Amino acid sequence: MSPTQESFLERNAVVVKATVIFVLVLLLLIPSTMIQGLIQEREMRKDEAIREISAKWGEQQTITGPVLTIPYLEFYRDTNKVVRQVTRYMHFLPDELKVNGQLFPEKRYRGIYEVVVYNSDVKLTGNFPPINFANLGVPQENLRLQDAFLSVGITDLRGIKEQVTLHWNTHKYSFNPGVASSDVLASGINAPVSLTDAAANAPYSFSLSLNLKGSEFLYFVPVGKETNVQIGSNWQNPSFDGAFLPDQRQVGQDGFTATWKVLHLNRNFPQQWKGAGYDVGSAAFGVNLLLPIDSYQKSMRSVKYAILFIGLTFLIFFFIELLHKKSVHPFQYVLIGLALCIFYTLLVSISEYSNFNIAYLIASIMTIGLVTVYTYSVFSSKKLAALVGGTLVILYAYIFTIIQLQDFALLMGSLGLFLILALVMYYSRKVDWYNIGRKNTGTTEALPKE
Numbered sequence: 001m002s003p004t005q006e007s008f009l010e011r012n013a014v015v016v017k018a019t020v021i022f023v024l025v026l027l028l029l030i031p032s033t034m035i036q037g038l039i040q041e042r043e044m045r046k047d048e049a050i051r052e053i054s055a056k057w058g059e060q061q062t063i064t065g066p067v068l069t070i071p072y073l074e075f076y077r078d079t080n081k082v083v084r085q086v087t088r089y090m091h092f093l094p095d096e097l098k099v100n101g102q103l104f105p106e107k108r109y110r111g112i113y114e115v116v117v118y119n120s121d122v123k124l125t126g127n128f129p130p131i132n133f134a135n136l137g138v139p140q141e142n143l144r145l146q147d148a149f150l151s152v153g154i155t156d157l158r159g160i161k162e163q164v165t166l167h168w169n170t171h172k173y174s175f176n177p178g179v180a181s182s183d184v185l186a187s188g189i190n191a192p193v194s195l196t197d198a199a200a201n202a203p204y205s206f207s208l209s210l211n212l213k214g215s216e217f218l219y220f221v222p223v224g225k226e227t228n229v230q231i232g233s234n235w236q237n238p239s240f241d242g243a244f245l246p247d248q249r250q251v252g253q254d255g256f257t258a259t260w261k262v263l264h265l266n267r268n269f270p271q272q273w274k275g276a277g278y279d280v281g282s283a284a285f286g287v288n289l290l291l292p293i294d295s296y297q298k299s300m301r302s303v304k305y306a307i308l309f310i311g312l313t314f315l316i317f318f319f320i321e322l323l324h325k326k327s328v329h330p331f332q333y334v335l336i337g338l339a340l341c342i343f344y345t346l347l348v349s350i351s352e353y354s355n356f357n358i359a360y361l362i363a364s365i366m367t368i369g370l371v372t373v374y375t376y377s378v379f380s381s382k383k384l385a386a387l388v389g390g391t392l393v394i395l396y397a398y399i400f401t402i403i404q405l406q407d408f409a410l411l412m413g414s415l416g417l418f419l420i421l422a423l424v425m426y427y428s429r430k431v432d433w434y435n436i437g438r439k440n441t442g443t444t445e446a447l448p449k450e
Contacts, residue, residue, distance in 0.1 A: 017321070020330050021314050025307065028337040032306035035344045039303065042348060043296040049110035054215040057108070057117045057159075061214035062284050063099075064153030064221040066206060067184050068092040068128055068193070071144040087144075089181045090136065092272045093264075095203070097126040097224025103233035105289050112352050116289045118233075119161070120212045124152070126224060128204040131195070137274075145195045150206070153185040153221070159213040166191045167207045175208075183276040217241065219286035222262035225271055232257040235289050242285030243267075260285060295351035295359070298403050302360075303344045305399050310337050312420060313371070316391055326379055336371055343367040357400075364396040 054060070074088045101122035108115050133140050150166060150173075157177060164175040168191075175189040193204075212218075219242055220229050234255035240246050244266070246258035262283075264271060269278035313336060317328050343363050351359035372389035376382060402412050 018318065021318055021333060024330060024333050024337060025311050025314060028310050028334075028341060029307060031338070031341045032303055032310075032344070035303050035306075035341065035348075036300065038345070039296055039300050039348055042352070046113045046296070049113040050115045050215070053108050053110055053115045053117065058213035058215060059156035059159070060217050060219075061120075061159055061212055062153065062155045062219040062221065062281065062286075063122065063124075063210070063212075064185060064280060064284075065151055065188065065223055066094065066124065066126075066208070067151045067153075067223060068094075068148065068204075069151060069181055069184075070131075070148045070195075071181075072138045073142045073144065075142075088275060089183055090138070090272065090274045091181075091184055092128060092131065093223045093225070093270075094126045094206075095129045095225045095271075097124065097222070097227045099124055099220055099227070099229040099231075101218070101229075101231045103218060103231065103235065103287070103289070105233060105235045115215065116235075117213065117215045118218070118289060120210070120214065120218060122210045122212060123207070124210070125205075125207040127206065130201045130203055148193050148195050149180055149190045150193045151179050151181075151185055151188055151190045152208070152210075153179075153188040154210075154212070155187060156214065157187065157189070160189075161211040161213060164189060164208055164210060166193070167205075168193050169205055184278070184280060217286055217288040219284040220260075221280050221284045222260075222267060223280065224262075225264045227260070227262045229260040229262075229285075230257070231259075231287055233287075233289075237290045239288040239290045240286075241288050243283045244285040256287075258287065295356040296348070298356050299344065299348045299351060301403050302347065302399060305402075306341065306344070308399075308417075309340045309343075309395065312395060313337075313340060313388070313392065315424065316388055320379070320384055320387075324379075324381075324384065326384075328378060332374075332378060336374065339367060339370050339374070360396075360400055364393075364400075368392045368396065 069089050069091050071087050071089055073085050075083055075085050078084055099122065101120055103118045103120050105116055105118040108117050133143065136143075150168070152164075152175070154160065166173045166175060171194055173191040173193065175191045177189055179185045179188045180190050195204075218231070220227075222229075222244070232255065236251070236253060236255060238251060238256045238258070240249065240258060244260055244262055246260050249258040250256060262285075267280075267283040269280055269283075314333060317333065317336070320326050321328055343366075346363035346366060347359055350362055368389055371392060372385050375388045376385035379385065398412075398416055402416070
């Protein structure tokens with residue numbers, strides 16, 4: 001290397017070193033991205049375990065109905081002017097629907113993964129209004145009243161534990177599997193009903209009980225002109241979800257109770273119609289039996305701050321080099337960066353067997369201890385090692401706080417970055433960036449003031 005080149009490198013050593021460190025930070029984002037892929041893979045395996053258990057026990061359940069359906073004949077002429085007939089369906093929803101249910105959750109395991117399943121006792125009661133056949137828009141002779149049936153939508157029929165019996169006025173009917181018409185429901189059970197009381201212009205009362213197994217959540221569709229739902233359970237971590245939140249709820253150590261009241265004016269489908277055309281499932285609501293906060297979600301949130309961990313730690317070492325005339329090789333920067341990345345693999349692996357907070361504590365202690373000891377071995381200074389270790393303690397505690405405060409994460413993150421920038425500006429204010437790379441025996445000459 002020529003003297004001119006050596007002189008150039010000496011004068012610009014700081015710029016070259018800063019550039020190398022910046023490139024190393026970007027390169028170390030590659031393993032952090034790979035760690036995000038690892039977290040997603042582990043989360044997919046958890047979802048597979050949930051699906052496997054749910055497939056054998058019972059899927060997430062949504063109860064829709066009951067829906068009263070009357071078939072009728074519709075006549076038309078084909079292209080050859082031949083009169084043909086086709087069976088259509090008209091659907092009626094109840095005036096009043098009351099749902100009273102009790103959930104009995106339990107945990108099932110597949111390897112290290114935990115899944116919430118439940119048994120439920122749900123009772124549906126209510127009534128349908130008298131049918132005014134004159135306003136149906138169908139000639140009465142085309143109605144097939146003898147084929148009328150009542151349907152109840154159930155997402156996964158494998159969850160039914162006992163035979164379901166319909167009490168219809170003074171009659172009893174047994175439900176059959178499947179739905180005779182897919183206009184409203186895609187899956188469920190149906191039972192024939194008698195409409196002979198229509199001549200008396202009397203309402204039709206009904207009641208039925210469902211002993212249903214399912215996984216994770218139980219939803220209801222408010223098909224009544226007025227729908228009242230009351231659900232209770234001993235589960236302590238419910239999430240009320242769907243189109244409507246409960247009007248009243250109580251959640252405590254003994255479990256929860258929740259009640260909903262939904263009117264037909266609150267949803268976007270009528271009380272009676274012909275054929276298909278309405279998505280009643282869009283109005284579903286209910287309860288999700290949540291497990292404690294998913295460690296994979298928290299781990300994913302923490303790994304997104306990897307650039308902050310790596311960049312700030314490298315910045316500390318860089319300033320130590322400048323202010324204390326120490327030298328750190330780029331390879332040593334790489335080792336320190338890899339130690340910071342391994343923190344996330346420790347966090348994910350430990351959190352699969354313990355509480356996330358405990359896993360975070362263990363992984364951070366291991367990482368901070370490793371980097372601090374390595375810093376001492378590089379600089380042979382307890383003071384500098386304590387400086388690096390203390391900074392990492394503050395940084396890890398700060399990131400842990402952000403992870404916990406979901407609603408204020410952006411605010412806390414912005415304030416933290418502002419504070420870090422302010423500290424960097426403060427401690428770098430006395431650095432003579434123009435003369436720092438020059439060899440001087442005396443005091444560095446300050447820049448002339450304007």
